Amino acid sequence: MTRPDNREASHLRAMHCSLGQLNRADGSAQFTAQNTSVVCGVFGPVEAKVYEEKLDRAVVEVKFRSDIGSSTTKDKWVESAIRSTFEREILAHQHPRTLVQINIQLRESDGSVDSAAINATSLALVDAGIPLKSMISAATCAVLSDDVVVVDPTQEEIDAARSVHTFAFANPVSDSNKQGPLYVDSRGNFTMDEYNHCYDLCVLAAERVLAFMRTAIEGKVTKEAKINTT
Amino acid sequence: MGAEIGPSNIEAAFLLEALKKGTRVDGRGIYDYRTLKISCGPTYGLAEVQLGQTRVLARVSCEVTRPFPDRPTEGIVLFNTELSSMAGFGLDSSRSSTQEVAISRMVERVIKQSRAIDAEALCILAGEKVWTVRIDVHFLDHGGNLIDAASIAAIAALRHFRRPDVTVDGEEAIIHDVRERNPVPLSIHHTPICVTFGFFGSAGDMLVLDPTLLEEQVQVSSFTITLNSHREICALNKAGGIPLSPDQIQRCTQVALAKVDEVNEKIQLALKASTA
């Protein structure tokens, strides 16, 4: 089987990311997998509005904007999914009465958008120095009509797929695997075997994504540390 | 309060002090544009513009719709800008300030009312099917002068965009998948570019090109002139502020003419780089 872009079934698209490119945001990141690209800007901890502040912890707010058109109910769904995924990982009790605002902007979309959004958010939160229990990395799989499972599907593949699955895991992925994923999104018709197969593939893919993100962060930290020591 | 706090007194005073000596706090000359970076693609109709610390993303997309009954042979151009909280904490479309509305209206007018896009070329079947071209402008980082950055991004995205090819056979229109047949560019009449000036001092006698956020907060008036590459004026905008003399407008026009050529050249280079 060959994929439209000649990738092997278990291969991710070439990833690219940059950290801290936004000036106003306290932390920002862009995560790109070829033609799927997401930019995320984080503000926090900043002052929460009086009516929403919580006395014992920070409030997490997520705003997701699609690349085309104004916001839809689907965007609201992505917002709430990402908020609930990260709300438990952010150490909110360290900054009570404050707000952590996560702004996600889709730049271009060619499938596997939700995992790209989670990865960008994870990087932006780290860039902002928001305390996190753990980094989160995500990956998407699709079961095609001929029962072949492909990792990091493009929109073309998703359109032709029977089911699509996204999983997100905490760092380290191998440990998190035992505790279960932090985020699951499965759509379409699938058997339990297919689900388990997708899960296993996403564990491996999320591990690779995390390794990639680690390299990116290390690059930035090393650059800053080198300046500090000289 | 999180939201926009004006500049401190010393920043404002220092900025004016520097301008009196003909310098700006970021070291630029008064007629200098900030560093302009334009990147297009890989998706058709995607352009990102970085003007100093300002960053704007434009996306162009299209779909087939019915035309308006009073204009059966014209396609539809939709324009949408949102100043999201990503660009700066506290900036939000739900409480849109007059400034935000002014920015959106200005850029929309420049693209739509100046008839930059050939609407008739977007017609597929008169009265039945036309292309609706949608331009979404997303502000990612607000470092001042959003208008110029947005107009450059919108024009670059429109020029980069390709729509699916169509063949009309009698009453039937076939829309070809982009994998079957090469998509085609939009027919664009001209490319209006905004150039914005800020004025300072009690008489507005000091001016700068491409004001930063701090300069925008201190300025007493602003003026935007929109020109295309044929050296034609497409729109002028001076919304309130202190009165300016015609001489100043004349002076701005001369400066803007030179800048528009530079910007158009940059867009051209960015388009070329995206296809290479």
Added chain:
Amino acid sequence: MASVKIVLPGDIIDTRREEEDTAQQEPNVEDEATVIRLGPGLVQSSESVSAVTAGVLHSNSETNRWWVAGNKRRYVAAVGEPVVGVVVARHGEGYRVDIGSAHDALLPQLAFEGATKRNKPNLAVGTVVYGRVVVANSVMDPEIECFNSNTGKSEGYGELSEGFMFKCSLGLARRLIDTKAPVLAALGNGVPFEVAVGVNGRVWVNAESVATTILVANAIRNSEYLDAKQCRQMVKELLEKQ
């Protein structure tokens, strides 16, 4: 210096290992009983210690203190730190000052050198002040003072009435606090200027002429990603251009 270890949120830190990170020796389990002190960026979760922010892992073998040094841009107030703030409101007993943290800081009217009930400074909204954080915790709004309450002297704190202020990353601000910071040393050799660094990422500079102030401000801003050698080179070029 041993090789730099960079950690990410969720990484488990092995605090038993001593200096030689790279040595493959079996850690000596028996010499526990030592108390480990965790600094910024680390938390204890059940049996293990894990990182919560990204940065370089540091440890001090004498005090057995461990912490993670990273860079941020949003200030979180901490007692004793010098900050540059802007007055945003005035009320009965004092001022509200924006110091870039989540909540505005309080500045009592009497927290200035020589201030008495009858003779206290009168600051307008928009005034820039250099102060020191005296109250900082997660449940109260921070409070700053523009003098040392033990000596009653200003010690350099107070209103900053001239010059220019700009923002930078918190990491750069911390480096600038050190008077030996390469960019400040290099500039100081070339031109006279005053500087007040707030660890909240705001720097105030003032020099004889407007041009010099702009030069100093831009040199400091440019130094964000430059090491000592590059800093000296950059400052040299700027000074030559002047």
